Amino acid sequence: MATEWLTSKEAARRLGVSAATLYAYVSRGLLRSEGTNGQRERRYRADDVAQLKRRRDVGRKAESIAANALDFGTPVLESSLTLIENGHLFYRGQDAARLARNSSLEQVAQLLWDCDDRPFAARNLPPMSAALRSAWQAASALPPVDACLVLLPAASRWDHPSWVEDRTAMLETGARILRLLAAAVTGQPLSDRPIHEQVAAAWNVPPERAPLIRAALVLSADHEFNASAFAARVVASTGANLYASTMAGLVAINGPRHGGLTRRVAALLADLAEVPDIGAEIARRVRERVYMPGFGHPLYPDGDIRAVALFTMMRELVPGSAELAFAERAASAVEQQIDRKPNVDFATVALARVLDLPKESALALFLLGRTVGWIAHAIEQAAHGALIRPRARYTGPRPPT
Numbered sequence: 001m002a003t004e005w006l007t008s009k010e011a012a013r014r015l016g017v018s019a020a021t022l023y024a025y026v027s028r029g030l031l032r033s034e035g036t037n038g039q040r041e042r043r044y045r046a047d048d049v050a051q052l053k054r055r056r057d058v059g060r061k062a063e064s065i066a067a068n069a070l071d072f073g074t075p076v077l078e079s080s081l082t083l084i085e086n087g088h089l090f091y092r093g094q095d096a097a098r099l100a101r102n103s104s105l106e107q108v109a110q111l112l113w114d115c116d117d118r119p120f121a122a123r124n125l126p127p128m129s130a131a132l133r134s135a136w137q138a139a140s141a142l143p144p145v146d147a148c149l150v151l152l153p154a155a156s157r158w159d160h161p162s163w164v165e166d167r168t169a170m171l172e173t174g175a176r177i178l179r180l181l182a183a184a185v186t187g188q189p190l191s192d193r194p195i196h197e198q199v200a201a202a203w204n205v206p207p208e209r210a211p212l213i214r215a216a217l218v219l220s221a222d223h224e225f226n227a228s229a230f231a232a233r234v235v236a237s238t239g240a241n242l243y244a245s246t247m248a249g250l251v252a253i254n255g256p257r258h259g260g261l262t263r264r265v266a267a268l269l270a271d272l273a274e275v276p277d278i279g280a281e282i283a284r285r286v287r288e289r290v291y292m293p294g295f296g297h298p299l300y301p302d303g304d305i306r307a308v309a310l311f312t313m314m315r316e317l318v319p320g321s322a323e324l325a326f327a328e329r330a331a332s333a334v335e336q337q338i339d340r341k342p343n344v345d346f347a348t349v350a351l352a353r354v355l356d357l358p359k360e361s362a363l364a365l366f367l368l369g370r371t372v373g374w375i376a377h378a379i380e381q382a383a384h385g386a387l388i389r390p391r392a393r394y395t396g397p398r399p400p401t
Helices: 008-015 019-027 046-057 062-068 096-102 105-113 130-139 144-158 167-186 195-202 207-219 227-237 242-253 261-272 278-287 305-317 322-338 344-354 361-384
Strands: 005-007 034-036 039-045 082-085 088-091
Touching: 005 008, 005 046, 008 019, 008 039, 008 046, 039 046, 088 096, 088 105, 088 305, 096 105, 096 207, 096 305, 105 167, 105 195, 105 207, 105 361, 130 144, 144 167, 144 242, 144 361, 167 195, 167 242, 167 361, 195 207, 195 361, 207 305, 207 344, 207 361, 227 242, 227 361, 242 361, 261 278, 261 322, 261 344, 261 361, 278 322, 305 322, 305 344, 322 344, 344 361
Parallel strands: none
Antiparallel strands: 005 039, 034 039, 082 088
């Protein structure tokens, strides 16, 4: 059956609200809208309008929805980038686990950025200014995230086309940023080679195992409105350029509840590698209510599909790995104790151990892959053209009457 579309006036009439309230519903994520062939007028699905009306009529107030929207609740923004549904992850409708088997990070960027391969032309590298050279020296001994945060402002200062709001210019800026961060993470010169090849060469990963690097990057590319993507979108909504949005994402991903969780997973596995009985050690930690990082995810109650995909590929490409067997024993022991399966943080750290990668390489892979998502979100938000500015629900003392 064909989809029935409504104009804003028709949608407002069916809901019995003003145009301002209709737009408020959209900004809160309670109602979706779509553009029409470049025109300013947006349209609304009739079934979405009917569903919202039913929910409102049975007493589900918009305020109560908004109160939970920032905690794995109702989406607060529209996006056509990533769908997490029925235990699977999709980038613009394509299964991310399948993409991880045969697509490069650049190809996934083209999918999420909705472009061809022109932004990744060989000539499109960040300008190596004197400021960037100095920053490069300063960043050489820093951990991956810190190194990127040193280089991005220096590169942005002299990358004048990055301030052009033309979509083509933004796409080219995105490719320059991705290549800059690949160089920062690997400590190698700027290159137009595929990112996974640069990383594998820098970290001495044999070519036959490089697909594991590629898969980790692709599976990290985007994950809907996670904390770092939301931070990138907020900055993009102010009109800042892609360098600024990427910096916002980097700052957020470094936190121990986001990408920085990989450090805690790495510490856990390092500790478990030193004990004679993994099961007994995990049981002791659980009894003492020690947090087990790297297990469970609210969006994947039956197990993180990204972890499943990575472990499947590791079994195929390094079947005799002692580190892989160790990681799987640890994961099984934890699952027996707390009934949670490993998530992508655990799987990426396991991959780093299997391939004998440098310290904090799991976080480096995560940030490189997620850079593609931050840029996609920033470009999408820039096209939306609205400032992200939610209202607060005040809970402090009231002023005297």
